[in-house]
Amino acid sequence: MAGNTAIEDNPVERANRADVRARWLLSTPALIVLFCAASGPLLIMLIYSFLEPGDYGGIEWAFSTDGWVNVVLQRDIFEGTLSLADAHVSILWRSVRLSLLTTLTAFALGFPTAYFIATRPRESRSIWLFLVTIPFWINLLIRTFAIMELIRNKGVINIILMSLGIIDEPIQMLFTDFAIMVGMTYVYLPLMVLPIYASMEKFDFRLVEAGYDLYASRFKVLKRIILPLTKPGIVAGSILVFIPSLGAYVTPRILGGGKNMMLGNLIGLQFGQGRNWPLGAALALTLLMIVMVALLLYVRGVGKTENNRGH
Amino acid sequence: MATKITSVLRRPLRRPFSVKAQTGFTEIAALCFLVLYAPLIPLVIYSFNAGTSLAIWEGLSLRWYASAWENELVQEATIRSVVLAVSASLIATVLATMAALGTTRTGNYRGLTAIYAMINQPLMVPEIVTAVALLILFASIKAATNYHGMAYLIIAHTAFCIPFAYLPIRARLEGMDLTLETAAADLYATPWQAFRRVTLPLLWPGILAGMMLAFVISLDDVVITELVKSAGQDTLPTYMLGQLRRVITPEVNAISTVLLAVSVVMVTIFFFLNREKR
Numbered sequence: 001m002a003g004n005t006a007i008e009d010n011p012v013e014r015a016n017r018a019d020v021r022a023r024w025l026l027s028t029p030a031l032i033v034l035f036c037a038a039s040g041p042l043l044i045m046l047i048y049s050f051l052e053p054g055d056y057g058g059i060e061w062a063f064s065t066d067g068w069v070n071v072v073l074q075r076d077i078f079e080g081t082l083s084l085a086d087a088h089v090s091i092l093w094r095s096v097r098l099s100l101l102t103t104l105t106a107f108a109l110g111f112p113t114a115y116f117i118a119t120r121p122r123e124s125r126s127i128w129l130f131l132v133t134i135p136f137w138i139n140l141l142i143r144t145f146a147i148m149e150l151i152r153n154k155g156v157i158n159i160i161l162m163s164l165g166i167i168d169e170p171i172q173m174l175f176t177d178f179a180i181m182v183g184m185t186y187v188y189l190p191l192m193v194l195p196i197y198a199s200m201e202k203f204d205f206r207l208v209e210a211g212y213d214l215y216a217s218r219f220k221v222l223k224r225i226i227l228p229l230t231k232p233g234i235v236a237g238s239i240l241v242f243i244p245s246l247g248a249y250v251t252p253r254i255l256g257g258g259k260n261m262m263l264g265n266l267i268g269l270q271f272g273q274g275r276n277w278p279l280g281a282a283l284a285l286t287l288l289m290i291v292m293v294a295l296l297l298y299v300r301g302v303g304k305t306e307n308n309r310g311h
Numbered sequence: 312m313a314t315k316i317t318s319v320l321r322r323p324l325r326r327p328f329s330v331k332a333q334t335g336f337t338e339i340a341a342l343c344f345l346v347l348y349a350p351l352i353p354l355v356i357y358s359f360n361a362g363t364s365l366a367i368w369e370g371l372s373l374r375w376y377a378s379a380w381e382n383e384l385v386q387e388a389t390i391r392s393v394v395l396a397v398s399a400s401l402i403a404t405v406l407a408t409m410a411a412l413g414t415t416r417t418g419n420y421r422g423l424t425a426i427y428a429m430i431n432q433p434l435m436v437p438e439i440v441t442a443v444a445l446l447i448l449f450a451s452i453k454a455a456t457n458y459h460g461m462a463y464l465i466i467a468h469t470a471f472c473i474p475f476a477y478l479p480i481r482a483r484l485e486g487m488d489l490t491l492e493t494a495a496a497d498l499y500a501t502p503w504q505a506f507r508r509v510t511l512p513l514l515w516p517g518i519l520a521g522m523m524l525a526f527v528i529s530l531d532d533v534v535i536t537e538l539v540k541s542a543g544q545d546t547l548p549t550y551m552l553g554q555l556r557r558v559i560t561p562e563v564n565a566i567s568t569v570l571l572a573v574s575v576v577m578v579t580i581f582f583f584l585n586r587e588k589r
Contacts, residue, residue: 020420026413027426030406030473034429037470038436041444048447058450109343112333116340119331130582135347137578139531141548142567145555146350149357149564154366156353189347209330218334226333247437249534254555264439264534271443271538281447284440291437 042288049281057275067278071286088266095263098177099245102184103192106241107234109185110192114233115226117193118200129197136190144251147183148174175257183255184245191244192237199233239298243291263287351571358564365559375565385566388550392530395461395546399468400476400525406469407476408518412510415484433471441471442538449539459541467539468529475528476521483517516584523581527574
């Protein structure tokens with residue numbers, strides 16, 4: 001970069017600059033659309049989060065921090081004192097808890113599956129992988145709907161259990177936290193398998209062999225060799241499951257009912273019946289910040305493991 | 312060459328003595344595949360139920376497919392979904408192809424990281440966040456212009472389709488080196504001729520794959536559509552979401568089964584398109 005001005009008139013340099021300009025021009029139309037319908041609206045939302053709510057939705061153009069304060073606090077109507085908003089805190093907690101549980105369950109199912117696929121003969125691997133991918137491309141709404149039909153009081157599971165005489169009354173599974181977790185695990189499971197498989201595909205099984213030669217048990221080989229070496233894939237898979245779970249809207253809306261809301265539903269509510277757009281905007285930005293922190297931690301973590309390997 | 316070497320290196324692994332086995336993993340994998348597919352079976356089966364219930368089987372019939380086919384709301388929603396998905400995926404694919412040409416096969420230049428970040432933004436920001444942000448923006452535009460048409464949905468869908476179209480196109484481009492284009496230029500082809508006659512035909516499978524992904528993504532979208540649409544602008548998924556609040560009949564299953572079949576067919580074609588290049 002130093003001495004840039006000295007070679008400014010160099011024809012190669014000039015051609016380079018023309019090339020960069022052409023490349024920018026090629027990307028411009030896509031960037032304009034993305035700015036109008038993805039990044040720009042986020043900036044407007046940031047402004048809205050500092051305004052006052054209008055009576056029938058929308059906003060009043062007056063500065064207020066109430067939107068942000070109300071994310072976790074509530075003002076007592078009579079005394080004006082602030083206290084923790086239990087409803088919001090419990091929804092936040094439910095979102096984080098269910099997302100973590102979903103990630104864990106998806107890992108417990110997904111890791112062995114990825115391992116299974118990675119140990120198949122090379123030719124059949126893509127077929128197995130394809131079988132994991134298909135459900136992912138089926139509409140999320142339909143998959144959630146399938147889970148709903150399965151666990152309803154008159155659903156397949158309850159009917160089978162009752163006809164076998166195991167239970168007399170149907171088990172209430174729908175509209176519970178359990179239902180949301182099952183639904184999210186089902187819906188996001190492929191996102192766990194694929195990155196773990198990607199990191200296992202490059203895995204050198206001679207290391208496992210070396211482990212056995214040194215009298216390691218199967219479990220020890222798994223714990224000391226396979227798990228550490230596939231860690232980047234595991235972390236990537238967990239992030240890919242955790243983030244959409246945290247922001248889930250459709251699955252908790254259908255399987256959790258009105259009572260068991262998650263953060264996404266709380267945000268949606270503020271723009272519907274809640275009629276508190278600034279609060280909704282602040283909640284949405286809170287969710288965005290949590291996601292960004294998770295992504296940053298991931299990027300840092302991956303950078304670190306790659307550096308370690310370099311040394 | 313490289314693949315040959317690795318296959319030679321891996322040859323000793325193919326022994327009858329299994330180094331790769333882990334206790335219980337095959338069983339869990341079997342369970343996982345069961346979990347992925349089993350819930351869809353009752354959904355499909357009950358779409359053929361002759362009765363109105365989702366619990367009692369009353370015999371085989373296509374009546375719910377007929378009823379969905381004749382339902383005007385379903386017809387409108389289907390047309391809207393297809394129009395939306397076709398226009399969004401077409402525009403997104405064109406824009407994504409241009410952006411991919413601008414961002415691959417080059418050294419790092421000023422702003423490249425920013426372009427990547429913008430293109431990938433829809434993949435990182437939770438859908439509900441984008442959805443409410445768009446709701447805010449479009450609500451004020453709707454109030455100001457009194458225009459309530461499809462353009463809002465098309466631009467919103469185009470935006471989140473761009474990264475899905477971009478990724479396969481970029482992957483394809485990165486596998487193509489610049490020698491052929493350079494050769495074309497040496498033979499006095501204009502940049503446009505070189506693109507039209509050399510780059511585009513080679514890039515075509517990537518473009519097709521990107522367009523199909525974008526189409527499926529747009530067709531499946533619920534959250535953004537639900538919050539951005541004006542009154543009476545239901546797409547098939549938002550129509551179904553609305554139906555779930557009422558008493559559900561197997562009609563929803565019938566629509567689901569059709570959509571499911573469309574997705575599976577598209578993904579299968581995508582799979583074979585991608586496979587060919589290897």
